[in-house]
Amino acid sequence: MSNNNFALILTCTIKPIDIPNLVRADYKTRLSDYKKSFNFWINNPCVKKIIFIENSNFDIEYFKQLAKNSTTEVEFLSNDLNNSFDKKLGKGFGQYLCFKEIFEKSNIAKKTEYFFNVTGRHIIKNFEQIFNDFSKQNNDIYINLSDNLKFCNTTNFGASKKFLKDYFLKEAIKTSDEESNILERRMAIAVLKGVSEGLILSKTPIYADLDGYIGTNGKRLNFNFFKKAKLYYFRKLKSYFFNHKKY
Numbered sequence: 001m002s003n004n005n006f007a008l009i010l011t012c013t014i015k016p017i018d019i020p021n022l023v024r025a026d027y028k029t030r031l032s033d034y035k036k037s038f039n040f041w042i043n044n045p046c047v048k049k050i051i052f053i054e055n056s057n058f059d060i061e062y063f064k065q066l067a068k069n070s071t072t073e074v075e076f077l078s079n080d081l082n083n084s085f086d087k088k089l090g091k092g093f094g095q096y097l098c099f100k101e102i103f104e105k106s107n108i109a110k111k112t113e114y115f116f117n118v119t120g121r122h123i124i125k126n127f128e129q130i131f132n133d134f135s136k137q138n139n140d141i142y143i144n145l146s147d148n149l150k151f152c153n154t155t156n157f158g159a160s161k162k163f164l165k166d167y168f169l170k171e172a173i174k175t176s177d178e179e180s181n182i183l184e185r186r187m188a189i190a191v192l193k194g195v196s197e198g199l200i201l202s203k204t205p206i207y208a209d210l211d212g213y214i215g216t217n218g219k220r221l222n223f224n225f226f227k228k229a230k231l232y233y234f235r236k237l238k239s240y241f242f243n244h245k246k247y
Contacts, residue, residue: 006135007049007112008041011098012120014058018087019094020177023218027058033121033212038063040123042070046131049108052120053077053098075108077101089176091215092183095154096172103165116142116158122212122221124156130206134158140199141191144207152187156208160199167194 012034013019015027024030041047050072054060057080067074081097099117102109109115116134118124134142142158145151159168171190175183195201210221 005112006114006116006131007051007108008047009099009102009115009117010038010041010050010052010120011095011117012052012054013056013082013091013094014054014060015056016091017056017083019082019091020087022091022215024213024215030121031058035062037118037121037123037212038066041118042066042072042074044127046128047072049112050074051077051102051106051108051115053079053102054120055079055082055094055098055101057083073108075106077105088178090178090182092154092172092177092186093175095183096169096175099164099172100169103161103169109161113161114138114158115161115164117154117156119155119212119215121215122155122210124208125211126206126209130158130208133206134202137202138200139202141194141201142205143187143191143202144205145188145191147188149192150188151184152191154183154187156210157187158202158205163190163194163199167191167199 014031014034016022016025016030019025024033038052041050050067052060052063052074054077057078060076060078063074064076067076079101081101082094085093085097114134116131124130130142139158140160140163143152146153167190168187171186171193172183174181175186191201213220
């Protein structure tokens, strides 16, 4: 996978309205988050193409002006999809609508085979390591399964176009927080279906060192030394056992 066959997806909701279970909801605070993150991503040497999708119909002129001074190819998609669905379905359903819009309308998506999605308010400080690992493996799915294979963190993950279009979107449309059918569980189902039908799942993705705030509770993401060490050695153990299978 080369830089030219890879695009970063930034999903953004600057001014959410009536979204349940969302503490970090003030649009001025969120706009500040998005500005900080976008400045980071547009200057990241691994990223040559960005799909920036904003779904609350907020003015994104700041981001467009910043992109004009960058060598990174940035495509902007702006809509009011965040106001088009029953909010009881939850913010995960809004994320599904963003991906549906991307694969229906994005010109970058049409000519790209691999993607990495990041919540638009977050920075991944170790992204160069993640990108090198993802690009080296050429896997269809770059995400960690947890909770007995029933949960995937959808705030950041890598995937091929085939997985996103043929598996993720078909499961994500069923997202409903009201029925405890959250997007993270639909993603886990999509991953397992994809693997059962021949797609390749990375066994040991690198854990993202995130900088930003959690929208659900407003808390700052805290990846201190001990947490980083725990995740590092946990991944090392996983790698060891996967590479030393005995039957």
